[in-house]
Amino acid sequence: MTRRTMIEAIRDAMDVSMERDDDVVVFGEDVGFFGGVFRCTAGLQKKYGPSRCFDTPISEAGIVGAAIGMAGYGLRPCVEIQFADYVYPAYDQIVSEAARIRYRSNGQFTASMVVRMPTGGGIFGGQTHSQSPEALFTHVAGLKTVVPSNPYDAKGLLIAAIEDDDPVIFLEPKRLYNGPFDGYHDRPVKPWSSSELGEVPDGHYTVPLGKAKVVREGKAVTMLSYGTMVHVSLAAAEAAGVDAEIIDLRTLVPLDLETIRQSVLKTGRCVVVHEATLTSGFGAELAALVQDECFFHLEAPVRRVAGWDTPYPHAQEWDYFPGPDRIGRALQEVLEV
Amino acid sequence: MSEETETGPTLSLHVPEPAVRPGDTPDFSNVTIARAGQVPRPPVDVAPDDIRDMAFSIIRVLNRDAVAVGPWAGLLSAEELREGLKHMMTLRAFDARMMIAQRQGKTSFYMQNLGEEAIACAFQKALSPGDMNFPTYRQAGLLIAAGYPLVDMMNQIYSNEKDPLKGRQLPIMYSSRDHGFYSISGNLATQFIQAVGWGMASAIKGDSKISAAWIGDGSTAESDFHAGLVFASTYKAPVVLNIVNNQWAISTFQGIARGGSGTFAARGLGFGIPSLRVDGNDYLAVYAVAKWAIERARRNLGPTLIEHVTYRVGGHSTSDDPAAYRPKTESDAWPLGDPVMRLKNHLIELGEWSDERHTQAEAQIRDEIITAQKEAEKHGTLHSGQHPSVRDMFEGVYAEMPPHLRRQRQQAGY
Ligand SMILES: Cc1ncc(C[n+]2csc(CCOP(=O)(O)OP(=O)(O)O)c2C)c(N)n1
Numbered sequence: 001m002t003r004r005t006m007i008e009a010i011r012d013a014m015d016v017s018m019e020r021d022d023d024v025v026v027f028g029e030d031v032g033f034f035g036g037v038f039r040c041t042a043g044l045q046k047k048y049g050p051s052r053c054f055d056t057p058i059s060e061a062g063i064v065g066a067a068i069g070m071a072g073y074g075l076r077p078c079v080e081i082q083f084a085d086y087v088y089p090a091y092d093q094i095v096s097e098a099a100r101i102r103y104r105s106n107g108q109f110t111a112s113m114v115v116r117m118p119t120g121g122g123i124f125g126g127q128t129h130s131q132s133p134e135a136l137f138t139h140v141a142g143l144k145t146v147v148p149s150n151p152y153d154a155k156g157l158l159i160a161a162i163e164d165d166d167p168v169i170f171l172e173p174k175r176l177y178n179g180p181f182d183g184y185h186d187r188p189v190k191p192w193s194s195s196e197l198g199e200v201p202d203g204h205y206t207v208p209l210g211k212a213k214v215v216r217e218g219k220a221v222t223m224l225s226y227g228t229m230v231h232v233s234l235a236a237a238e239a240a241g242v243d244a245e246i247i248d249l250r251t252l253v254p255l256d257l258e259t260i261r262q263s264v265l266k267t268g269r270c271v272v273v274h275e276a277t278l279t280s281g282f283g284a285e286l287a288a289l290v291q292d293e294c295f296f297h298l299e300a301p302v303r304r305v306a307g308w309d310t311p312y313p314h315a316q317e318w319d320y321f322p323g324p325d326r327i328g329r330a331l332q333e334v335l336e337v
Numbered sequence: 338m339s340e341e342t343e344t345g346p347t348l349s350l351h352v353p354e355p356a357v358r359p360g361d362t363p364d365f366s367n368v369t370i371a372r373a374g375q376v377p378r379p380p381v382d383v384a385p386d387d388i389r390d391m392a393f394s395i396i397r398v399l400n401r402d403a404v405a406v407g408p409w410a411g412l413l414s415a416e417e418l419r420e421g422l423k424h425m426m427t428l429r430a431f432d433a434r435m436m437i438a439q440r441q442g443k444t445s446f447y448m449q450n451l452g453e454e455a456i457a458c459a460f461q462k463a464l465s466p467g468d469m470n471f472p473t474y475r476q477a478g479l480l481i482a483a484g485y486p487l488v489d490m491m492n493q494i495y496s497n498e499k500d501p502l503k504g505r506q507l508p509i510m511y512s513s514r515d516h517g518f519y520s521i522s523g524n525l526a527t528q529f530i531q532a533v534g535w536g537m538a539s540a541i542k543g544d545s546k547i548s549a550a551w552i553g554d555g556s557t558a559e560s561d562f563h564a565g566l567v568f569a570s571t572y573k574a575p576v577v578l579n580i581v582n583n584q585w586a587i588s589t590f591q592g593i594a595r596g597g598s599g600t601f602a603a604r605g606l607g608f609g610i611p612s613l614r615v616d617g618n619d620y621l622a623v624y625a626v627a628k629w630a631i632e633r634a635r636r637n638l639g640p641t642l643i644e645h646v647t648y649r650v651g652g653h654s655t656s657d658d659p660a661a662y663r664p665k666t667e668s669d670a671w672p673l674g675d676p677v678m679r680l681k682n683h684l685i686e687l688g689e690w691s692d693e694r695h696t697q698a699e700a701q702i703r704d705e706i707i708t709a710q711k712e713a714e715k716h717g718t719l720h721s722g723q724h725p726s727v728r729d730m731f732e733g734v735y736a737e738m739p740p741h742l743r744r745q746r747q748q749a750g751y
Contacts, residue, residue, distance in 0.1 A: 066568050069538065072535050166736050253741075
């Protein structure tokens with residue numbers, strides 16, 4: 001066991017995968033020589049050579065399109081989009097191509113590939129370095145979407161994603177890259193090295209896609225979240241002194257509905273938390289599913305706490321995405337019914 | 338004419354227009370065409386800078402007397418030429434038959450290759466097994482020349498129970514990995530950069546296979562085309578980048594996508610990619626240029642851009658009426674002739690073919706196609722007979738069906 005940051009865990013996942021399988025290639029803007037602007041790929045080019053880890057032109061459609069072609073050949077590309085905010089030029093390649101090639105060719109061609117991207121806010125990145133676009137991907141048939149919340153999961157999920165035969169969108173909450181977020185925006189981030197969540201085994205292991213994790217057991221209310229908001233939800237439950245059961249979804253598609261269902265059947269209440277904008281966000285899907293599956297066991301309407309429906313602000317970001325106060329109010333409302 | 342404003346004369350927008358419109362006399366005087374045999378044939382390892390001129394001329398082999406002339410001639414035997422003619426005739430007859438089938442309501446939609454048969458048919462013959470095309474919808478000749486069964490093409494067009502793609506794709510959006518034919522996308526240009534990625538993968542693995550990218554003149558305006566050029570140039574990918582300039586993108590003439598650049602081939606020059614133009618209606622020229630570019634790729638010398646200059650004789654698709662936007666007789670005026678007739682005349686000139694043999698071949702091909710059609714229709718057409726199961730509709734979205742899809746399949750009753 002070693003304590004690792006999420007960045008190191010992600011790098012280790014690629015390293016382990018490249019070591020085990022010659023078909024795994026890694027590329028993107030600044031990814032090769034420099035190791036990526038967040039250093040997630042540092043050292044990989046040196047170790048595996050420039051034909052397995054390399055820099056690309058600034059062309060997201062090019063990066064994803066080339067990866068699709070490579071996957072069609074039989075490689076397993078794991079590509080980096082520098083920030084999730086820049087995935088839109090590649091959106092057509094992801095949605096119309098990667099997601100559908102297996103289906104439209106009846107399995108003759110597949111796009112076994114991972115598109116990694118830093119996502120979410122909390123680092124004063126403004127509109128173009130903070131977005132959480134997961135709902136744009138979960139809506140698309142044929143894609144899998146993963147959001148880790150700690151280094152152990154990040155490594156295990158990324159290895160599973162690289163080994164998966166489907167195209168996987170891998171969203172890395174950059175707020176968590178260097179340390180866990182205690183949920184309070186006005187306190188410094190603690191390093192992962194002092195957190196037990198920073199424990200990451202060496203070598204190969206996977207965290208299966210499609211399995212959620214109960215990170216806190218409780219009987220009063222179920223809280224559903226993923227990525228950074230898992231940490232905020234924990235802080236909110238503590239602060240409010242609520243016996244909440246908190247589920248880290250880990251993958252959004254495929255979704256572990258069974259774990260959600262069992263928890264809500266037990267608690268009869270549900271609050272969904274994400275930092276992406278509210279309207280048509282993934283929380284809407286979760287609320288609908290809980291309603292579908294658990295209607296007669298619900299004691300209160302499902303509440304969603306999410307980012308406001310505005311573009312991501314720069315100076316006001318701490319008011320923009322949910323903090324313990326907003327979540328606390330939602331918990332109160334749900335519990336009072 | 339222009340009025341003055343405070344900062345200078347008023348500006349006006351330039352919108353390019355084709356030389357002629359319906360009712361006018363067709364006019365191709367603006368198309369400059371080199372004489373057959375005139376363009377030199379450089380060695381494949383030529384420095385791109387030394388052949389910049391070739392992005393502005395046209396490589397042609399067959400002259401007006403149907404004689405093969407010049408440095409690009411002499412690569413194909415009479416037997417191979419007869420095979421090429423048969424492929425083109427088959428594609429033409431197939432198109433004619435499927436156009437009728439569409440009009441009879443046996444399928445929803447069709448796109449024909451009329452006038453462009455030489456390009457895909459000749460190019461395919463220059464490739465080797467294992468190479469991969471990333472085609473658009475007007476390269477069915479790649480499949481025919483690769484020996485893909487006609488009946489499978491029809492099954493796909495009809496979305497019947499034998500459709501190799503299980504009724505999931507539009508007609509003519511074929512896919513056959515075994516025949517070097519990547520799954521066609523309806524989203525224009527996306528395949529262009531994918532082809533470059535495939536070639537890069539072959540290079541990464543130290544393989545010897547190469548890829549071929551295909552795009553129409555109109556679609557070169559998409560950003561994926563430029564992404565393809567920059568990646569191909571940056572990594573010297575083993576890929577042949579084909580632009581099929583058939584003069585029209587639905588109703589929009591090629592000048593709209595070309596903008597101010599001299600030719601589509603010239604787009605490659607800024608990337609340092611050797612860029613050639615070829616007479617797309619000349620089977621021998623297309624084959625020779627394809628061979629040259631494929632050899633470059635195979636010898637790790639990097640990408641080549643080829644602009645195939647041709648004319649789309651048919652409508653864009655079965656939903657299109659070209660008479661609404663161009664002179665009715667424009668295709669007859671096209672100065673590069675008809676690819677089938679040109680190869681036929683060449684074979685006759687060589688003493689390897691005759692009008693009688695041609696008529697016989699036509700009848701034989703028509704029989705083959707009717708037989709294939711009967712076979713395909715035994716398995717149904719879009720609106721009759723058996724279809725792939727609704728159960729299949731839920732398969733293949735993912736490698737393994739996730740629980741939410743399984744639930745939905747059960748809800749649908751399967
Ligand atoms: C991304 C995208 N935009 C628009 C269309 C609609 N569309 C289909 S074919 C076509 C014209 C393409 O012309 P060109 O590339 O010259 O090919 P051609 O049909 O002449 O062979 C258009 C605009 C599309 N299929 N995909």
